[in-house]
Amino acid sequence: MKNNKIKSIIQAFFTDLLFWIYVFGCSYFLIHSWFEIELTNTNIHILIAALVFTLVFLSFGMSLGRKIFSPTKLTNLKWKKTFWGWTIVFLLVITFVVGWNLVEVNPYKFFTQFKNARGISSGIFDPSIIGYKLTEKSFEELRENDVPLVVLEKLERIKNKSYTTKKVLSLDLKKKLDANELLEYKSSIFEYAQKNSNMLNIALSALAETIFLALLATIFAIPFAFVLSFLAARNLMPKTFLGNSVYLIVRTIATIFRSIEAIVWAIIFSVWVGIGPFAGMLALMIHSIAALTKLYSEQIENIDEGPVEAIKATGANTFQVWIFAVIPQIISPYLAFTIYRWDINVRMATIVGFVGGGGIGLLLLQQQQLLRWHNVGVIIWLIAAVVWIMDMTSAKVRAKLVEM
Amino acid sequence: MNNIIEIKDLHKIYARGTHALKGMNLTVKEGEFCILLGLSGSGKSTLLRCMNKLIDSTSGEIYICDGDVVKATGKTLRRIRRQIGMIFQQFNLIKNLTALTNVLTGKLGYVSLGHSVTFAQHKADMKLAMDNLKRVGLLEFADKKVKNLSGGQQQRVAIARALMQNPRVILADEPVASLDPATADSVMRYLGELNKKDNMTVICSLHFLSLARKYGTRVVALKDGEIVFEGTPKEIDEKKFKKIYGEEAEEVEIK
Ligand SMILES: Nc1ncnc2c1ncn2[C@@H]1O[C@H](COP(=O)(O)OP(=O)(O)O)[C@@H](O)[C@H]1O
Ligand SMILES: [Mg+2]
Numbered sequence: 310m311k312n313n314k315i316k317s318i319i320q321a322f323f324t325d326l327l328f329w330i331y332v333f334g335c336s337y338f339l340i341h342s343w344f345e346i347e348l349t350n351t352n353i354h355i356l357i358a359a360l361v362f363t364l365v366f367l368s369f370g371m372s373l374g375r376k377i378f379s380p381t382k383l384t385n386l387k388w389k390k391t392f393w394g395w396t397i398v399f400l401l402v403i404t405f406v407v408g409w410n411l412v413e414v415n416p417y418k419f420f421t422q423f424k425n426a427r428g429i430s431s432g433i434f435d436p437s438i439i440g441y442k443l444t445e446k447s448f449e450e451l452r453e454n455d456v457p458l459v460v461l462e463k464l465e466r467i468k469n470k471s472y473t474t475k476k477v478l479s480l481d482l483k484k485k486l487d488a489n490e491l492l493e494y495k496s497s498i499f500e501y502a503q504k505n506s507n508m509l510n511i512a513l514s515a516l517a518e519t520i521f522l523a524l525l526a527t528i529f530a531i532p533f534a535f536v537l538s539f540l541a542a543r544n545l546m547p548k549t550f551l552g553n554s555v556y557l558i559v560r561t562i563a564t565i566f567r568s569i570e571a572i573v574w575a576i577i578f579s580v581w582v583g584i585g586p587f588a589g590m591l592a593l594m595i596h597s598i599a600a601l602t603k604l605y606s607e608q609i610e611n612i613d614e615g616p617v618e619a620i621k622a623t624g625a626n627t628f629q630v631w632i633f634a635v636i637p638q639i640i641s642p643y644l645a646f647t648i649y650r651w652d653i654n655v656r657m658a659t660i661v662g663f664v665g666g667g668g669i670g671l672l673l674l675q676q677q678q679l680l681r682w683h684n685v686g687v688i689i690w691l692i693a694a695v696v697w698i699m700d701m702t703s704a705k706v707r708a709k710l711v712e713m
Numbered sequence: 714m715n716n717i718i719e720i721k722d723l724h725k726i727y728a729r730g731t732h733a734l735k736g737m738n739l740t741v742k743e744g745e746f747c748i749l750l751g752l753s754g755s756g757k758s759t760l761l762r763c764m765n766k767l768i769d770s771t772s773g774e775i776y777i778c779d780g781d782v783v784k785a786t787g788k789t790l791r792r793i794r795r796q797i798g799m800i801f802q803q804f805n806l807i808k809n810l811t812a813l814t815n816v817l818t819g820k821l822g823y824v825s826l827g828h829s830v831t832f833a834q835h836k837a838d839m840k841l842a843m844d845n846l847k848r849v850g851l852l853e854f855a856d857k858k859v860k861n862l863s864g865g866q867q868q869r870v871a872i873a874r875a876l877m878q879n880p881r882v883i884l885a886d887e888p889v890a891s892l893d894p895a896t897a898d899s900v901m902r903y904l905g906e907l908n909k910k911d912n913m914t915v916i917c918s919l920h921f922l923s924l925a926r927k928y929g930t931r932v933v934a935l936k937d938g939e940i941v942f943e944g945t946p947k948e949i950d951e952k953k954f955k956k957i958y959g960e961e962a963e964e965v966e967i968k
Contacts, residue, residue, distance in 0.1 A: 615801060615803050615804075615805035616805050616806065616807045616808075618767050618801075618805060619799065619801060619805035619806070619871075619874075620807075620818055620821065621767065621794070622765055622767060622794055622797070622798075622799040623794065623795060623798075623799075623818060623819055623820075623821050623822050623874070623878055624791040624792065624793075624794035624795030624796075624821065624822020624823070624878070625791070625818070625821035625822060625829075626791060626821075626826070628826050629821045629826060629829050632826075632829070632830060633807065633810075633818050633821065633829070634807060637807045637809055637810050638807070638809070641809070
């Protein structure tokens with residue numbers, strides 16, 4: 310009884326303290342950013358002020374913590390037009406204002422600076438899957454089609470130069486040829502400027518890299534996650550000290566590893582094994598092991614215990630119980646989760662590529678840095694197509710697996 | 714005839730404090746067909762599950778087929794368990810495996826891990842499993858997934874699985890409670906046959922007195938974790954029935 314009272318006072322005290330620290334912290338932040346007032350030792354001042362307010366208000370019985378931890382349901386308390394009701398409103402307002410400042414929300418920029426994104430948006434709406442290039446062969450073909458040598462000589466300078474669109478090529482043609490020549494030969498030059506799909510090829514092979522990188526990361530993660538999931542399943546681990554410890558350790562490590570984003574792993578591994586798809590694969594693999602272990606073990610915890618008991622009752626040993634009663638029940642959800650994971654990994658592989666994980670992400674980064682917006686457009690559309698196809702097929706396959 | 718099951722002063726208290734068995738004493742002779750009667754919550758399942766140590770008993774002694782169930786662990790426990798076939802109300806088959814594979818799992822207590830994952834290579838096991846399926850009239854369903862079978866068929870697969878153990882004792886926990894009356898009787902007929910032809914000892918919990926009278930050689934009635942009646946099925950008259958099931962209870966006839 311007494312213990313409970315002390316516990317509830319301590320809970321209330323720390324809740325109130327946090328509340329006041331938050332209020333003073335936010336207020337200071339606002340004063341600081343609006344009036345540019347600088348205080349020394351702010352942290353200590355805030356803490357002391359919060360402590361004083363907490364103690365004063367607590368002793369007058371005005372405590373948010375007591376309200377929250379009181380046995381009455383929160384919804385049954387009177388919030389309207391009470392001191393704490395107003396406090397909550399104040400808290401929400403201050404949070405919103407501070408948030409607005411911190412995030413540097415600026416609607417003006419949003420509506421007036423669209424022109425900055427013109428490069429990339431024109432790239433997206435005009436991806437240059439097909440490029441133009443005057444190769445040796447194009448020159449021969451032009452000659453055979455009675456284009457005079459004078460004209461061809463003028464074009465010598467742009468031989469083998471790649472153009473992403475017709476428009477860019479015609480700009481160069483205008484510089485090289487005079488108006489009459491241009492009028493007469495433009496269409497045949499366009500016709501024989503060999504269409505080259507180099508960018509598409511490069512992007513496709515980078516995309517294949519990404520898909521296979523994601524696939525390998527998933528496949529390599531499966532055996533680890535499979536074994537770990539049995540150790541992380543509450544209902545399979547014996548209720549002994551050893552069983553409980555194994556369960557707790559595996560669960561904790563999986564949770565920690567899962568909460569570290571794949572992008573962080575990619576940064577680590579791109580230093581470790583060098584920039585490239587291997588680093589990306591390792592990053593996705595680590596993250597997948599942790600994520601799959603959790604999903605798999607939850608699946609084991611949800612199995613029908615009946616068959617497990619029935620197999621135990623035949624005199625089977627633990628491994629036989631796993632093989633005959635547990636695995637048949639989890640195999641199709643496992644497959645479904647794995648395919649889903651592959652789907653997620655393909656998406657993550659793109660992001661991971663940005664920080665050194667290779668594949669289409671890396672290509673996208675390079676092209677973006679070179680400001681080749683039409684190439685960026687190609688890459689973005691390819692990524693979108695793959696994600697869309699994977700999404701659809703994996704949903705279909707998973708639906709089929711659930712029926713199994 | 715010798716005693717195949719001996720239970721002395723058995724108590725079971727669940728983790729949350731329910732005292733489910735209060736000093737149970739029970740002796741079963743080899744070849745008996747013993748029916749457990751009693752309301753839901755009277756402790757029938759608890760008693761049956763203590764008998765093959767699916768749950769640990771709190772105190773008391775259990776001897777089955779000359780084995781000390783309470784003390785047994787690991788290999789010793791599995792040796793005892795393989796002589797005891799168990800039938801469940803919910804069949805407890807592995808639904809997405811075939812009937813044949815389910816029957817084969819009855820052999821697990823006798824074989825090594827390596828053997829059990831290569832059953833298909835062991836002709837003797839396959840033949841025995843097929844024979845047992847034939848015996849319960851399901852030979853043509855051998856390669857069907859269990860989830861595509863009807864309730865009665867599933868329970869017969871479960872009986873074939875138990876048969877695969879070549880058991881001396883069969884524990885059946887409300888084996889017909891999820892079946893319609895006609896199917897219920899056909900399933901009970903198989904259990905009766907195992908008892909008479911193969912001399913297997915059967916302990917079976919039931920709710921229907923008519924089935925108890927038809928197949929049982931002995932009735933044990935439980936109430937709140939204690940035995941309130943022991944005798945032959947014929948001895949149960951209206952007065953005894955009310956004692957077991959309460960004053961408002963009315964016997965329903967099932968043919
Ligand atoms: N796993 C369990 N945990 C706690 N109490 C249980 C558990 N299983 C059964 N009980 C309780 O034990 C008593 C006997 O239940 P049970 O053996 O299932 O009876 P019956 O099979 O005759 O219906 C009941 O009061 C029930 O609530
Ligand atoms: Mg029961």
